[in-house]
Amino acid sequence: MSKILIIDDDDHIRELVGALLKREGFYICEAIDGERALEEINDAKIDLYIIDIMMPKMDGFELCRYIREYREETPILMLTAKAEIAQKIKGFERGADDYLTKPFEPQELILRVKALLKRYKIITSQSVSIGSLLIDKNSYSISLNGKKSDIPPKEFELLFKLSAGEGKTFTRSALIEDIWGYDFEGNERTLDVHINRLRERFSADQYGFRITTIRGLGYRLETLK
Numbered sequence: 001m002s003k004i005l006i007i008d009d010d011d012h013i014r015e016l017v018g019a020l021l022k023r024e025g026f027y028i029c030e031a032i033d034g035e036r037a038l039e040e041i042n043d044a045k046i047d048l049y050i051i052d053i054m055m056p057k058m059d060g061f062e063l064c065r066y067i068r069e070y071r072e073e074t075p076i077l078m079l080t081a082k083a084e085i086a087q088k089i090k091g092f093e094r095g096a097d098d099y100l101t102k103p104f105e106p107q108e109l110i111l112r113v114k115a116l117l118k119r120y121k122i123i124t125s126q127s128v129s130i131g132s133l134l135i136d137k138n139s140y141s142i143s144l145n146g147k148k149s150d151i152p153p154k155e156f157e158l159l160f161k162l163s164a165g166e167g168k169t170f171t172r173s174a175l176i177e178d179i180w181g182y183d184f185e186g187n188e189r190t191l192d193v194h195i196n197r198l199r200e201r202f203s204a205d206q207y208g209f210r211i212t213t214i215r216g217l218g219y220r221l222e223t224l225k
Helices: 011-023 034-043 058-068 085-093 108-126 153-164 174-178 187-200
Strands: 001-009 025-032 048-051 076-081 098-101 125-131 133-136 143-144 148-150 208-214 218-223
Touching: 001 034, 011 025, 011 108, 011 143, 025 034, 034 058, 048 058, 048 108, 058 076, 058 085, 058 187, 076 108, 085 174, 098 108, 125 153, 133 153, 143 153, 153 174, 153 187, 153 218, 174 187, 187 208
Parallel strands: 001 025, 001 048, 048 076, 076 098
Antiparallel strands: 125 133, 133 143, 143 148, 208 218
8 A cells, every 4th residue: 555645734635635545545644844744754654745835844845855865766746826837847856756736636636646656666666668668777678579679878768767757747957967967067958869869769650659848848758549
C-alpha cells in the first residue's frame, strides 16, 4: 500500500484529498505546514508528497527543495490556486513532478497520483517500456521486438529520463543539470541538438511516442493513443 503525505494548511483540502485517496486504497498521513511535514519526512517512508504552495512557516517551494535534497526520486504533486507559468517553472525547478490547480476534479487528482506512482516504480526498476521500445538502464540498451541496440550515452540518458516521466513536463534547465551536470559549460543548444537526434532516430509513426516541445518550459514525452 502506497503511503501519501498531504501537506496543506487548509483543513478542508486535507480532508477532501485524504478521503478521495483513502477510497482508492492509499494510506494517508497529513501535515499542516512545511515544518510539521519535515517530521513525517524524516521519520517515515513516504511514496508520494502532495504539497500546497502557500503555507505559513515554510512554503511549498522551500519544502519541495528540501525533499529533493534527501528524497531524490520520490514524486511530488504541487497544489496551487494559481495557474501562472512562472509558478509552474519555479516549482519544476525545485523538483516538483506535477501540478494541480485548485479547484480540481476528484478524478483528475486520482489519475495524476496514480500516474506519478507508476513513474516512480519505473524509475526504481531501472527499465521502462515506451511505445514499442524497452529501455534498460542497467545495460544502457534499447530493445525493439527483442532486438537490442545501443545509442550514444547522453541520448540514452535523455530518452530514459523523458520516458520514465512519460507525460511530465521537464524544464530545459532541469534536463541539462540532470544529464550534463551542474558544471556544464555549454548552452541550451546542446539539449536541442540531442532532442532533435532522438526525434530523427525514433519516428512517432514507427515507435509510438513523440517528444513534444512545451513552449516556455521545456519538453515532454507522450505516447500515441
